[in-house]
Amino acid sequence: MNALALHTDKYQINMMYAHWANGTHRNRAVFDMYFRKPPFANGYAVFAGLERVVRYVQELRFTEEELDYLAGQEEGYSPDFLEVLRSLRFTGEIYSVPEGTIVFPGEPLMRIEAPILEAQLIETALLNFVNYQTLVATKAARIKHIAGEDGLLEFGTRRAQEADAAVWGARAAYLAGFHATSNLRAGMLFGIPTKGTHAHSWVQMHDSESEAFDRFAAALPDQVTLLVDTYDTLRSGVPNAIRTAKAMEARGKRMQAIRLDSGDLAYLSKRARAMLDEAGLSYVRIVASNDLDEHILFDLKAQGARIDTWGVGTKLITAKDDPALGGVYKLVAREQAGILKPVIKISANPEKVTTPGAKEVYRIINRQSGKAIADYIASVEETDMQEGKPLRLFDPIHPYLQQEVGEYEAIPLLQPVFQKGKLVYDLPGIEHARAFHREGLRQFWPEYLRRMNPEKYPVDLSPNLWQMRERLLQAHMR
Numbered sequence: 001m002n003a004l005a006l007h008t009d010k011y012q013i014n015m016m017y018a019h020w021a022n023g024t025h026r027n028r029a030v031f032d033m034y035f036r037k038p039p040f041a042n043g044y045a046v047f048a049g050l051e052r053v054v055r056y057v058q059e060l061r062f063t064e065e066e067l068d069y070l071a072g073q074e075e076g077y078s079p080d081f082l083e084v085l086r087s088l089r090f091t092g093e094i095y096s097v098p099e100g101t102i103v104f105p106g107e108p109l110m111r112i113e114a115p116i117l118e119a120q121l122i123e124t125a126l127l128n129f130v131n132y133q134t135l136v137a138t139k140a141a142r143i144k145h146i147a148g149e150d151g152l153l154e155f156g157t158r159r160a161q162e163a164d165a166a167v168w169g170a171r172a173a174y175l176a177g178f179h180a181t182s183n184l185r186a187g188m189l190f191g192i193p194t195k196g197t198h199a200h201s202w203v204q205m206h207d208s209e210s211e212a213f214d215r216f217a218a219a220l221p222d223q224v225t226l227l228v229d230t231y232d233t234l235r236s237g238v239p240n241a242i243r244t245a246k247a248m249e250a251r252g253k254r255m256q257a258i259r260l261d262s263g264d265l266a267y268l269s270k271r272a273r274a275m276l277d278e279a280g281l282s283y284v285r286i287v288a289s290n291d292l293d294e295h296i297l298f299d300l301k302a303q304g305a306r307i308d309t310w311g312v313g314t315k316l317i318t319a320k321d322d323p324a325l326g327g328v329y330k331l332v333a334r335e336q337a338g339i340l341k342p343v344i345k346i347s348a349n350p351e352k353v354t355t356p357g358a359k360e361v362y363r364i365i366n367r368q369s370g371k372a373i374a375d376y377i378a379s380v381e382e383t384d385m386q387e388g389k390p391l392r393l394f395d396p397i398h399p400y401l402q403q404e405v406g407e408y409e410a411i412p413l414l415q416p417v418f419q420k421g422k423l424v425y426d427l428p429g430i431e432h433a434r435a436f437h438r439e440g441l442r443q444f445w446p447e448y449l450r451r452m453n454p455e456k457y458p459v460d461l462s463p464n465l466w467q468m469r470e471r472l473l474q475a476h477m478r
């Protein structure tokens with residue numbers, strides 16, 4: 001089940017076949033991956049999915065079963081073509097921003113340079129991995145932004161769009177600042193912390209709530225979080241939890257928390273906090289869950305809710321309010337007579353006109369403030385920004401919006417990941433990627449990071465690139 005070469009759209013194989021039939025399948029091509037609009041009307045996205053992409057590319061090969069399946073297709077692919085597929089391996093270059101990077105619309109997140117046969121094959125899988133993981137990481141970052149230093153638990157597996165989404169979504173949430181997941185497989189696969197409380201069924205399996213609480217505490221004395229809303233949160237759940245906590249104290253143990261899972265979470269948490277404090281149990285924390293997202297968190301905090309840890313499931317793992325990131329993979333250069341020539345895709349919508357050529361992205365940091373001013377896309381041959389020469393920044397759609405910058409640092413965002421088909425990138429561990437993400441956020445003024453109506457962060461083109469795009473546009477308009 002791990003074979004993923006056919007995890008692609010049929011049109012990719014058909015184009016690959018037609019290239020092969022015409023003898024052009026070894027011509028080199030350059031593709032950019034980027035998105036046009038951040039999800040959730042957020043100001044940015046959090047890039048995720050590279051680890052999955054690396055594993056996929058490393059293992060990319062057609063199995064006999066896959067080749068047999070292709071041989072039976074109505075297209076009648078020639079056996080000689082299937083032989084070419086049998087020996088296909090990725091031999092090209094992939095550049096990518098690291099996982100956890102704060103990214104913006106219109107800038108290349110990945111650049112793929114390879115024979116067209118390979119570059120075309122991997123499009124679908126790369127978009128599949130990066131679109132989903134980036135979406136969930138971005139949703140998680142929004143929730144984290146509101147939660148601040150509170151605890152955040154990922155509870156989404158039961159509502160996720162199948163098993164892969166559950167584990168990679170749990171990883172994306174951790175990358176963006178969640179503290180643990182309830183999914184043990186994600187914990188094992190990625191080395192992320194796991195946490196669990198108990199369900200209503202535990203209470204219902206006993207003759208009384210207090211018996212259920214005592215038996216749970218006896219079995220797992222160091223990991224006791226009791227769900228207090230099975231019958232009546234304030235009349236029975238919290239008083240029973242207090243009795244159990246006191247009995248634990250007599251055995252030298254401390255209850256960790258209670259969990260609220262229904263009703264008015266602001267009111268109930270304040271009342272529960274007061275009851276716990278009055279009983280001398282100020283160390284017992286309060287966990288809340290029930291269809292939470294960043295908006296409800298914001299509201300609950302505004303109401304003075306006394307919640308220490310938030311369990312978030314459905315709305316995070318399914319990105320319920322904006323469930324697809326529209327990342328695309330567009331051809332920007334192709335080999336002609338042995339050299340790579342930029343190509344353009346024209347659209348009546350100026351935002352959809354592609355930016356031709358192999359490009360690098362630089363994050364321009366103001367040396368005085370240490371904050372990011374803009375991202376600057378230049379052709380790979382341009383070196384002005386590495387040499388610190390003054391830059392003219394202007395909006396590619398509204399070129400009259402301009403500024404000059406002198407004292408800056410230009411950080412290249414795209415890193416080499418594969419070179420001539422070999423992995424040259426040291427994949428950072430998840431803890432490292434998570435810390436990198438947290439540090440990256442510090443580079444941005446809060447105006448770009450706020451939950452509602454964020455400022456638009458500038459993503460600009462170098463004058464050279466802009467002129468080249470204009471030239472190609474004019475040439476096609478004639």
Ligand SMILES: Nc1ncnc2c1ncn2[C@@H]1O[C@H](COP(=O)(O)OP(=O)(O)OP(=O)(O)O)[C@@H](O)[C@H]1O
Nearest residue numbers: 261262263264265266267290291292296299300303
């Ligand atoms: N004080 C509050 N302010 C804003 N939203 C809240 C507050 N308390 C709870 N919520 C949210 O309101 C929604 C209430 O969900 P729902 O209508 O299912 O009620 P419930 O209390 O869970 O009922 P049930 O007992 O049927 O589960 C949830 O998304 C919850 O997180």
Ligand SMILES: O=P(O)(O)OC[C@H]1O[C@H](OP(=O)(O)OP(=O)(O)O)[C@H](O)[C@@H]1O
Nearest residue numbers: 155261289290291292311312313314315
């Ligand atoms: O609400 P979410 O953000 O998706 O978090 C996960 C939910 O899963 C559990 O509920 P359960 O499966 O028992 O269903 P219910 O509480 O919705 O009835 C848990 O009690 C949370 O409420």
Ligand SMILES: O=C(O)c1cccnc1
Nearest residue numbers: 155182195196197198311
């Ligand atoms: O551990 C929990 O409390 C939990 C796990 C999954 C879903 N809801 C709650």
